[in-house]
Amino acid sequence: MAAILGIDTGGTYTDGVLIDPKTRAVCAKAKAFTTRENLASGIAACMERLPEKLLRESVMVCLSTTLATNAVVEGRSGRVGAFLMGRSFDRPLPAARVTRLRGELDIKGRQLTALDEDEIRRKALEMRGEVDAAAISGFASVRDPSHENRVKEIVRQTLGVPVVCAHELSQQLGFYDRTVTAVLNAGLIPGITELISAVETVLDSYGLAAAPVMIVKGDGSLMRREYALDRPIETVLSGPAASIVGGRYLTNEDDALVLDMGGTTTDIAHIKGGRASISAAGAAVGGWRTQLRAADIYTYGVGGDSRLAFDPQGGLTVGPRRVVPLCVAGVHAPWLAGELRQSMGRAMTELGEEQYAECYRLTGRVGENLTAREQTLLGLLADGVHSLFWLADRTGCDAAKLGLEPLVRRGLIQRCGLTPTDLLHAAGRFSRWNAETASAGAAVMAARAGKAEDVFLQQAIDTVERSVGMACLCTALGLTGCDANADTIAAYLWNSAVKNAPDDLLRLRLSVDRPVIALGAPVAAWLPAVCGALGARLLIPEHAEVANAVGAAVGNVSVEVTALIRPDQYHEKLVVHAPWGAKAFDTLDEAERFAACKAAQYAAAEAEAAGSTAVELTQTVRPVYAERPGTTEKSFVEMQLRVVAVGAPAWNENKV
Template sequence: MQTVLGIDTGGTYTDAVLLEQKTKKVLKKAKSPTTRDNLAVGIGKSIRGLCLDPADTIEKVVLSTTLATNAIVEGEGRPTGLIIIGELPKGELPDAHRAQVKGKVNIKGKEVIPLDTAQVIEACAAIAPQVQAFAVSGMMSVRNASQELAVKDIIKKQCALPVVCGHELSSQLGFHDRTVTTVLNASLIPILEDFIRAVEVTLADQSIDAPVYMVKGDGNLASLSFIREKPIESILSGPAASIIGALSLAGCGDGVVVDMGGTTTDSGIVLDNTLTLAPIGARVGDWQTQIDSAQINTCGLGGDTQIIAVDGHPTLTGRRVLPACRGGRDGLTPTDLLHYTGDFEGWDRELVVGAVDAQTDKAPDAYVDEAAAQILETIRTEVLSLYEAHPVPIIAIGAPAKTWYEKIHEETGCTVIVPEHYEVANAVGAAMAAVEERVTALVRPDEENDGYVAHVAGQCRSFKDKAEAVDFVKQETEARAAAAAKAQGAPDISVQVFCDDIVEKIGWRERYIETRVKAVAKATTLKLKMQEEKDERRP
């Protein structure tokens, strides 16, 4: 039997499922506490919990994780060097050892100030001993990446550290957000590399010899070699996998998907099997990036969210703690309340009774009821507004979800689906994810040379004829999208190329602005909505 092994490493649990590849049936499932100091330990325990049969042929292993997201939010990225070509972007940037060198490319992709290579060599020598990776960013590099690539080449000749350029991560305008994305990506490279190596060792210990992939924040698959270079693509990987898993388990094409984990509740809307992307890219913590991701609403309510007494009343702090039922001493959690009421039996209820007594002088039952009401009110505030805007079923997944959302159904009458295997839906989604790659390009007028300029993948090429320029970028985007999808391991690929002329109306006339070309190579039924590029100088 051919199977897929799906693994989701969350903040509280690491889940594993064995999925039959042809029928998408969940054959086995297991959970194990996430071991933050060594994630591979938790992964190993969850895999062993499946009691795999040697007769099962594992075709691939797919991971989803919150590792990159948590590292950004908690400020745990590794020391990074940033070399900025030309003027500084407007706005705050993540911490980095920074240097500024001369050079400039204009909006038409023309080099107007040559790169000062001597400054690059000097900056690299000064910064390299203090960092674990380099980021390179220059304004308008998406129109002409030659200066960024020249800086990258110099750094690689000077040291053995990984280097990432802004144009390699995003083709969108928006110098500040692209620079933020580049710095964060560089800071994550050593972290994800350690994680990937640990996973590979764990799989080898389990005698699992199959290609390994990771779910990106937009719900699509990426090879580990891709993630090693672009780990920032894995931000919001877990929530994206949860949406895919929830839809499959519920058998729905429409729904408000709610994933209640140990730390947060993530929710997103899917209509007509269409996963909407965040309008301008994923926002993580204080940072806006240019990385495609599912549009996710997140609130600080999970099974391990701390509940303390404030002026005698139970209050959610948004902080994740070890539940009292598992020996925690930092207050109560929603998981503890379920132990107290008998809705869930996993650990020690007597420890919860003691924690309730320590937190209040009120009657324990009344205090627990008040705390439960706070949780339900938070759910109503954060989730039911989505349901009211789009009255489609609420699909509730995640280990704590069943009890709380059944209570929401009882109180409000709204349609709630808690599908079978709801507690491991993230791992199911990981196992079911597929490949989709997108490449975009532009053709714009070149007034200086009375022709047209094609911009694709950091290239800048001139043409006399518009049709010739458009044909060139259509062929380039199609080839690049197909190559990227094949590199991610997609066996059967279909490529579609979309072309859109942008014009400006001036009275009764129209003025040609540009042609936007997008190629989509995919082996998936999940459709993704894209957003228009934003202005390069937007802070």
């Protein structure tokens, strides 16, 4: 029996599914912890838990990955040399080296200044050994890409590193954002190359070296690995996008909110007409605005592994910081519950308001330039997880001044603490990990709050439900155009609808008029109460806990190509501006026929390069005219012609 292997590497778990390519039914599924420093290890661990015989019959492998998002957010991209033409910026770029070249086009794509090829070679040589990849970006490259293409050839020959042009990634105006997109993409090429190589090694061990490998893009569509090696930036937000595809597939709902609650975040999107809306502003990641096509996703820092802490006023907060749940840490550290309970009194007097009796464990990374105290701390954690006060006692240092945060920031140790997952274990609603350690953590927090453990536990559960409910309300407000003060409005709505105290003058009943498709391992515990308060119909489909991997496995290839027709400077000819170049015509009919034919060919070729052999083309034409003052006549301004090519990914038909 043949199968399609879908893999999703989330912030906490790596999920895997095997799907029948004919019926598209889920045949097997598995989970393993994501290994953030080496994603391939978590993928291998997940694959080990799938039926080996069926796994070896895989005709295609589909992967959604957090690599690009994490690398940008954490500043771990490769060193990039940026070559700019036409303009410079007074704003920073995410590049190691930036240089400006001669060669300039105006906004219509006409050459103002020619390239100086000797200058290009000289400036490229100055970067040799200092960059891992290069990005080429010209002011008007979306009107005519010829300058960018020639610079790319010279830089690639001179430096011998991967080179990407801005016009290859976006046809939108906005020189700065387009340049940022190109620079980020170039910096991700070494990392995606390493990941795909590692994944191929894992696949080879199962005899799957010949299986096509597809990667999920930020809009939920697929691209083959060879295509992804040049465009890794398009994998940003690939995990949340895969969940949208999976949620729609598992429920067959065409108009709904899709909520994916993972370990680190809760992601919410709206599907309408069976498709997720695409962000008009482009994806933003790590503080950088890009011009990438990506699903319009609302992300909130509340998940199963979100840290529960006290704010300065003594109120309980959830997230956005992620920690290892105490119940997970306690599986291999049975002594941890005792260490936590011993710290109950001390946590109230020796720590600041936000802190409490946390625990720490090694990540396995090797540190350099460690102080004597840091070496001692790492040595104490060599046998497993220990509490903050246990470490303080062993080092003879005050707990508040132990200096563990620098080790956390450097990725040498991980913080473990009370999370929503622990609350479920302590309340007896979930039993996968160590409930005793979770209860001990809850007891410490209850003591800090001056409350009985059962009272604190219920209040903490209410706090998590409120955070998830607020996320849903903020998303609904945003989708209906009410972005201003959404947090304040959502808080009022939630409090009024849930509290309903006897003396309330105004009582509200909420009704979210779309079903909520809830995905992720924790949703069965949290979403019934949340959707009850919101007045929303809740759908938790079978396989909801691995929906992202399902979405990866059932996705399609989709490529969009846009051509723009505009008058030339003297309004004598019509110029087609497109990714393949610029060309002038005498009439609009000639220009439109050429653009339509060429765009269809180009889109089909790009879809084939992305991994589909049979595509369906959809064409839309949007002409723009302006009224002439004082007359009823209209002047032609421009025509935008868009072709979308969609097709199923090609797999090894011989195995099916």
